[in-house]
Amino acid sequence: MIIAVEYHIFRRMENENSGKVMVRTRFAPSPTGYMHIGNLRTALYAYLTAKRDGGKFILRIEDTDSKRTVEDSVEVIYSSLKLAGIEYDEGPVVGGVYGPYIQSERREIYAKYINELLGSGKAFRCFCTKEELEKEKEEFSKMFPDKPFRDKCREMTNEEVSRKLSDGISFVVRQRIPEAGSTTFHDMVFGSITVENNTLDEQVLLKADGLPTYNFANVVDDHLMEITHVIRGYEYLSSAPKYNLLYESFGWNIPEYIHLPHILREDGKKLSKREGDASFQDLIDLGYLPSAVINYIAMLGWNPGTEEEFFTLDDLVQKFTPERINKSNAIFTYSKLTWLNNLHIKAMPFEEFHKKASECYSDDLKAKVDTEMVSRLIQERLETFRQIPEKTEFFVKVPPYDKELYTHKKMKSDPDSAKVMLEKMIPYFESIGDWNNETVFGALQELIQSEGCKAGTVLWPARIALSGVSATPGGASEIAHVIGKEETMRRIKEAVEFLK
C-alpha cells in the first residue's frame, strides 16, 4: 500500500515536471465470438483515454480458458475493432515489445510470479477438490454463519505440501487474504471504496491445469505491459480489492482504475448473445454506420459537458475525458441510435454514400435507372441502409395500391380530380424535349396555372401515379426524372386506366 501511494506521488511529480508518464491502456477481451456494444464501449473508452493523452492503446487476448475459446472468435475482435476504427498500437499481429499479446502464449511467464507469491506466503496451494470444498463450506457456514469460510489448506505445513505434491495430487493456487483489516482502492469514476478483508474470498490464481485464472493473468500482464489505466466493466469492481492486494503482494504500483457501468437492454437485463441481443456486427448488418454506433455508445455513460451530440471518432479523441464518465447503468435503445445514424449518413461525402448505397440497390434498379440520382434523393432521408430496398423499389415497379391514396384533403385531391389531372398532364409531358427535373416541374407548373388550382391538386396525383406509395424520396418531377420519359408516360396512362 505504502509503495502504491509513493508511486502515485512519484508519478504526479513526474507529470508536473514535464517528464510525463506515457499513458498505456488496454482492451483485454476474451474471445467468445461475440462483441456486444458494452465490450466495444470499453474498448472505445480505453482507446480514447490513451489517445487523448498521446498514449498507447494495447489489445490483449485473454484466452486462458481453453474450454471456452472459440476458433475464429479472435477474428471477430480484430474485425470489429477495425470496423470501428479503433486501432491498437500493440497487440496480436501488429506485435510490440511487451508481447506476446495472447495469454495462452504467455503461460511460462506466470509460473515465475506464482512461485514468488508461494514463496512469500501470499498464496498457498489447495489440494481440495471442488466437491470437498463446497461441502466444507456449507457445513462451516451452518455452524458459523457470521464467519468467513477459509480453506484449511492455507494452514498446511511445508512437509504436508511436499508429501501431497510427491503423491501427485492435483492442486490449485489460491490468493491468501489477510484475516483482519480492510482494503481501500480508488476508482476514477466510483471514487474510493473500502471493503473488509474478511468478505473477500481466497480466489484461485492458478488452475489445476496449470493455467492462470483471468484474475491473476490480468494483474501480471497489466503490470508487465506497464498499463497505467485499467479500464474495464463494472463487474470487476468487487474484485478490485483482491487485485490491489495482489499488486501489493508483489510490491507493484497500482494502476488507475476506471470501472464502467453496464449497458443494459430495454428490460434492464444484460445484453447477451443467447438472448439474441444485437452485437456490434449485427448493428452494422442492420444498416447502421460504425461511426454512428461509436457516437451513440460514447454518449451512453459519458458526455462532454456541452450540448453537442454529434461526434466522429476523431472528435471524441479531442473531447473525451474519463472524469466525466457516469456511474449508473444505461439502457440501449434504437431510437436515438437511428436518429444519429441519419446524421452520420447525411454527413457522408456523396461519393462514399453512393458507393455504400449501391451495395443495397437491387439489380433491377441498377438496370432500369441512374442510381446516382437515386442516391442523391435518398441520402438526406435515410435512417438506416436497411431501408433502401423498401424506399426504392417503386422506381422499378409501381406496387398495387388503393385508389384512396389519391384522396388528400389538404391537397384538394381525390380519385376523380386525379383522373382528370393525370389525363391533362399527358400532352404537357409529351411535348417536353429535354427531360429532367426542371422541365418536368415546369410542365406541371404550367398545368397548375392553366387550371388555376392548388399545386397539390396536380402534384399529389402525379406523385401517386408515378410511385404508388404515400411517401417517396423526392416529389413527382424528381421521380419522373429518375424513371425517364417513357416510363413516366406509361405510368401516367396506367394510372388513368386504373382510375376509370
Place this chain on the structure above:
RNA sequence: GGUCACAUAGUCUAGAGGUCAGGACGCGUGGAUUUCAUCCACGAGACUGAGGUUCGAGCCCUCAUGUGAUCACCA
C-alpha cells in the same frame, strides 16, 4: 442471503447548496412543404420515499425502497 455500488421525464443526460431543474431522442399539436422526412414554432413529461442538517436540499447525512454487480479451477 452476505458484500459493494447505483438512483433526475419512456430513454440518454446537464446539474459540485440559492437556476422558472437545462438539453437531446421519442411522443403530441400547429406552421411550412412537390407527399413523407428534413425544417420552424409550441406542448405534455422528471429529482424513488421518509426523516434530518441548513435561512435555503435534486445536490450533504440517516433509514427505507428499487435496480445492478459479486460471492466459479468463466473471463
